[in-house]
Amino acid sequence: MAPYIPYHDRAPYFTGLPTPPYPRDPPTPRYASPDLDPSIPFPSQNIMSSESEADYSESHQVSHSNGGSSSYTPRVREDDSGPSRKRARPEEYQEDYAPQYAQTGPSYMQLTGSIFNISPRNPFTSVVGDFIMASAAGLDNIEIEIKLGILTAPDHQGPSRRIRLPTQSEMIVPPDYPLGPFQSTMHPQQHKTLNNLLNQAAQSSVNLAPQQGRVKFSRSKLTDSFHGAGGRNGKVRVSRSRETGEVVEVVKKRRVADMNVYCPGAAFDWRISVNVEEPCEMPEGPPSMTRDKDRATYRHQVCQVDLTHVMSRETPQSRPISSFELEIEILDVPTLLAEGSAGSDRFDEILQNVLDTARMLVKNCDPAPQ
Template sequence: MEATRKRPREEEEDSQDPAAKQRTRPQNSNAPGTTATPASVSQNTSSGATPPTGTPSSSGHQQQRPNQGQHPNPAHPSQPYRPSKLEHAFFGIEVMDDVVKAIGDFLLQYCNQPNVEIEAKLGVIIDNNTRQRLELPVRNEVVLTPNSPYLRYRFVSDMTLILYKHTYEVDQFFQGPGGKVRVTKDQKTNKVIENGIVKKERIANLDVYSPRNAFDFRVSVNVEIPESAPSGTPQFERNKDRISYRLNNFKIDLTQVKSGNASNGNNQPHNYSQMRQPSSNQQDLTHELEIEFIHPEELIRERDIRTNGGARPDRFYEVVGRFVNNIRGLIIQ
C-alpha cells in the first residue's frame, strides 16, 4: 500500500531546526523553577490589565506580588509602635506656663529702666480684714491684680528663723530733697560699701498667691539711683546679717533684719510668720529671703530684641521662666 503523503504544513514543521522546535514548544509546568500562567491571566496580561494579586497558578503556587520583597515586614511586628519624633502638640505650639507669661508681661512693661533692680521676695499675703494669710477659692498659683478694689491685702516678707553664717551690714536712712536716701555700711569697718549710697524708687510690684505652699512671693521692679553722701542724723537703721549665694545671673540673699531707732514705728516690717507667732522680744526682728538678677541688663537686652526685632529670636520669656523656676525652688525647700 502506498504510504500516506504528508500534508504541506506537516512537512514544513519537520523541516524546521530541532533547536527552534524546542524554543517554540510549551514549557513543562512540572519543570523546577517554572510557573505556568492560566489562560485567563494570559489574556488579561496581553490586554494591559494587571493580574489579580494572589491568583493561584496552574501548579498550585501563589503568584508573587509585583512589589514583593521591596518592603519586607518588620523584624518584630509584635513590638509597640514608637514614632521617631514626639510632637509637643497637634499644631506644633508649646503653650507657655500661665504664671510665667503673666510675670513676663509685667517685667516686659517695667524692666526697661536705668539702674533697674529686679527681685522677688518670699513671704505671705495677708488679708487686711482677717489679719491672717489670704484664702482664695483656688488650688494653684495665681497672680493677683495689683491695686484691685475687690481685695485688700498686703505682702509681708517675714519668714521663719534661718540659721546661717552672718555677714554684717547696716542700712541708714536719711531724708533727702527727693526722698529717702539709703547708706549701707560694713558694721565691722564702718565704711560705706561699694554702690552703698542710693535712693530707691519703687516702680511696680506683682504678687503671686501660692496656696499649695507655705509661702507666696512678690516680684518687684525698683530703681536705685546713686546719690552723694547725705548729712545729718539718720531717721532709722536696719542691721542686716546676710549671706548670699550666686548661680549664673541670679543671687539669693538670706537676711536677718533688726530694725531700731525709728521715729515712726508704722514703717517697721510686720512680724508675721507662718511658723511662729510674734512675741515681745522679736517685734523688731525679721527674716527675709529674696532672689534678684545680678545683671538685669540681660533681661533688658532680650526685651529689646523682642520689641524691636533682631537677628535671632529673643529669649525673654525663657529667662523669666528660669527666674520663676528658681523662686519656686526656694519655696518648696
C-alpha cells in the same frame, strides 16, 4: 382635586420646613481630611525620598482610576517578598524610627510639645514678662527682685490674716484686688530650713563649671541707714561694713511697681518688684532707721538668692527687732530688658529660671510652726 405627581417628581419632605436661623445656630461643619497616606512620613519632616514621593503619586492615580474610590490601595514593589504586601518605607524613615521599636523594654519617644510640634508660650511667664517690660519702660538703674512672704487681707481691725482665693494653683493676683500689707518675714525655723536647703545646693554643685549651674556662696555683714520719707520719692540707703565701718554703697531706692503671686497650700506667697536704684551723694542729717544685716548670698547663673537675718532699730535708743527675709534678685537686668525688647526666646528662659527658683524654695519649705 390636585393633580397627581409621581413620587420620583415630588419635592423632598423637608422642603416645606422653616429654614434654621443660621446666624445663631450655624449648620454642622463639613470636615476635610488630610490627603496623606498614614504609612508615609510627613513631607515637612524631609524624610521622604524622591522615589517614595513618585510612588505615592502613582499609587493615588491608580486608586482613582479604579472606579474613583477614595480608599488607598498601596502599590506593590517588584522587589517586595514574603507574606507582607505593604509598601517598603524609605531607608531614612527606618533609620529614625527602627531603634525606638527594636527595644525589648519600655521605650519613650521624644515629645514635640503639642500636636502642632511646637509649644505655646508659658502664659504665667508671659504675664510676668509683660509686667516687667511695661514697668521698666524708659527707666534706668532697674532692680528686679522677688520676695517671699504672706499676702494679707485688708482687715482694719484685729490681727492680720492671709488671703484666701478660689484657686488650687499659684495665681497672679489682679492689681486692683484689695490687699493688706505684704509680710516679707519668716519664722526662724523656716529660715534654718531654707539655709540648709541652699547650702546643700551649693555643696552638690561644687564640681560643676560656672556655666553649668554652680552655686557660688558668699557672706556679708552690713549696717544700712535710711534717710528720707520714702514713698514715691524713695529713700536713700547708706550701706557700711560692720567690720571696718567703710561705706560700701549709697543709693536711692524707689519702688516702681509690684506683682503679687498667691500660692495656696504653700508656706509662702511671693511678690515681684520693679525698683529703681540710683547712685547718689551722701545724705546729711540723722537716719530715720538703721538695720544690721547678716546675709548669706547664693549666686546661680542669672539670679542670686539672699537669705538675711535683720536687726532693725527705729532710733538708736530703741530695742532692736529681729526678722528673717529671703529675696531673689535678677543679676543682669539690662541684658534681660534687651532680650525682652528683641522679643527673643532667651527672655522667657531667663525669667523661667528665676521663677522656678522661687517655686523650688516655696515648695521645699514647711509652714511656720504654731
